[in-house]
Amino acid sequence: MKQPERKKALLLLEDGSLFEGYSIGKTGTSGGEICFNTGMTGYQEIYTDPSYYGQIIVNTTPHIGNYGVHVDEDESAHPMIKGLVVNDFTHQYSRKTASEGLHEYLEKHNTVGITDVDTRMLVRHIRTKGAMNAVITSEIFDLDALKTKLSEVPSMESLELSSVVTTKAPYEVGQENTGLRIAVMDFGIKRSILKNFVERDCHCKVFPANATLSEMEAWNPDGYFLSNGPGDPAAMDYAVETVKGILAKDYPIFGICLGNQLLARAVDIDTFKMHHGHRGLNHPVKNLQTGKSEVTSQNHGFSVNMDSLKNSTTAELTHLDLNDNTVEGLRLVNKPAFSVQYHPESSPGPHDSAYLFDDFIQLIKDQKS
Numbered sequence: 442m443k444q445p446e447r448k449k450a451l452l453l454l455e456d457g458s459l460f461e462g463y464s465i466g467k468t469g470t471s472g473g474e475i476c477f478n479t480g481m482t483g484y485q486e487i488y489t490d491p492s493y494y495g496q497i498i499v500n501t502t503p504h505i506g507n508y509g510v511h512v513d514e515d516e517s518a519h520p521m522i523k524g525l526v527v528n529d530f531t532h533q534y535s536r537k538t539a540s541e542g543l544h545e546y547l548e549k550h551n552t553v554g555i556t557d558v559d560t561r562m563l564v565r566h567i568r569t570k571g572a573m574n575a576v577i578t579s580e581i582f583d584l585d586a587l588k589t590k591l592s593e594v595p596s597m598e599s600l601e602l603s604s605v606v607t608t609k610a611p612y613e614v615g616q617e618n619t620g621l622r623i624a625v626m627d628f629g630i631k632r633s634i635l636k637n638f639v640e641r642d643c644h645c646k647v648f649p650a651n652a653t654l655s656e657m658e659a660w661n662p663d664g665y666f667l668s669n670g671p672g673d674p675a676a677m678d679y680a681v682e683t684v685k686g687i688l689a690k691d692y693p694i695f696g697i698c699l700g701n702q703l704l705a706r707a708v709d710i711d712t713f714k715m716h717h718g719h720r721g722l723n724h725p726v727k728n729l730q731t732g733k734s735e736v737t738s739q740n741h742g743f744s745v746n747m748d749s750l751k752n753s754t755t756a757e758l759t760h761l762d763l764n765d766n767t768v769e770g771l772r773l774v775n776k777p778a779f780s781v782q783y784h785p786e787s788s789p790g791p792h793d794s795a796y797l798f799d800d801f802i803q804l805i806k807d808q809k810s
């Protein structure tokens with residue numbers, strides 16, 4: 442396959458660091474919070490995960506594009522990232538079942554990227570300096586003009602983004618009358634989470650992030666699921682209020698990632714912005730209830746405050762991050778509610794944690810009996 446002509450591109454970071462490379466995807470300019478993912482596979486799932494909305498992703502794995510894209514690997518309708526930074530992009534892909542090349546896919550969906558960047562150096566830089574904003578361009582080469590663009594990018598802290606990516610209207614997935622009915626609060630849900638419920642015979646109704654409890658109750662759910670999603674949980678009081686309402690009625694709750702943070706906030710446990718977050722497919726977590734460790738898929742830049750959780754009389758720590766001792770899961774002491782900070786749907790990632798979906802189903806059944 443012919444490689445297209447190489448066009449210059451720039452990456453400018455908030456602290457002034459400048460990287461030069463070549464354009465991939467759409468020609469244009471795009472800014473967001475720069476963060477890195479250490480997964481060696483699953484670029485399409487990462488780019489289409491709505492939790493990454495507002496962010497520029499650096500892939501630490503060097504080869505990107507080599508297996509094209511496949512419609513089954515979309516986690517939402519289109520890429521959600523603000524841009525991508527890679528080391529060695531290829532236009533040539535070798536997978537028989539791929540529907541198209543990554544470059545064409547990114548271009549079609551207006552996603553800007555840059556290749557031929559020293560991503561090792563860049564990741565070490567982010568790891569030392571912490572999360573910050575950045576801008577990628579393949580059209581603005583005047584540095585002052587680019588700095589102005591960068592200054593217009595909002596800070597991730599205090600940013601509410603679920604309302605941008607949530608479904609506009611409720612929809613249902615799974616077969617009716619097969620099993621349990623799960624009301625899903627969509628803060629930016631990944632399709633693979635819904636697949637996990639459907640595989641377990643659940644019938645899900647997915648509600649917009651601002652749905653009220655009475656709207657959801659009208660469907661008569663057996664349990665409530667709080668989804669993953671982008672942005673700062675501290676800017677989501679509207680959702681926290683809804684979660685408080687669900688808790689007050691003792692309905693079963695399971696939360697993933699942003700859902701974990703919202704459950705914590707609903708019982709007055711704080712969250713905070715991390716130095717540079719956890720994003721990758723091999724993060725070790727210990728389940729303190731079973732004593733077993735799991736290798737997990739993660740994508741979060743905010744975290745539940747450990748001291749605040751330890752001081753709580755309503756919740757307890759269930760899962761601990763073995764890399765940095767941060768909170769990876771919690772449960773409420775006197776309510777049928779639990780959540781994890783990582784991604785048991787594992788798309789992409791190892792499948793060690795799929796048991797959590799079964800645990801939720803068991804929790805609902807126990808509540809009923």
Ligand SMILES: NC(=O)CC[C@H](N)C(=O)O
Pocket residue numbers: 492668669670671672673674697698699700740741742743744
């Ligand atoms: N994957 C998620 O749900 C991310 C949650 C939240 N936006 C964070 O960055 O921590």
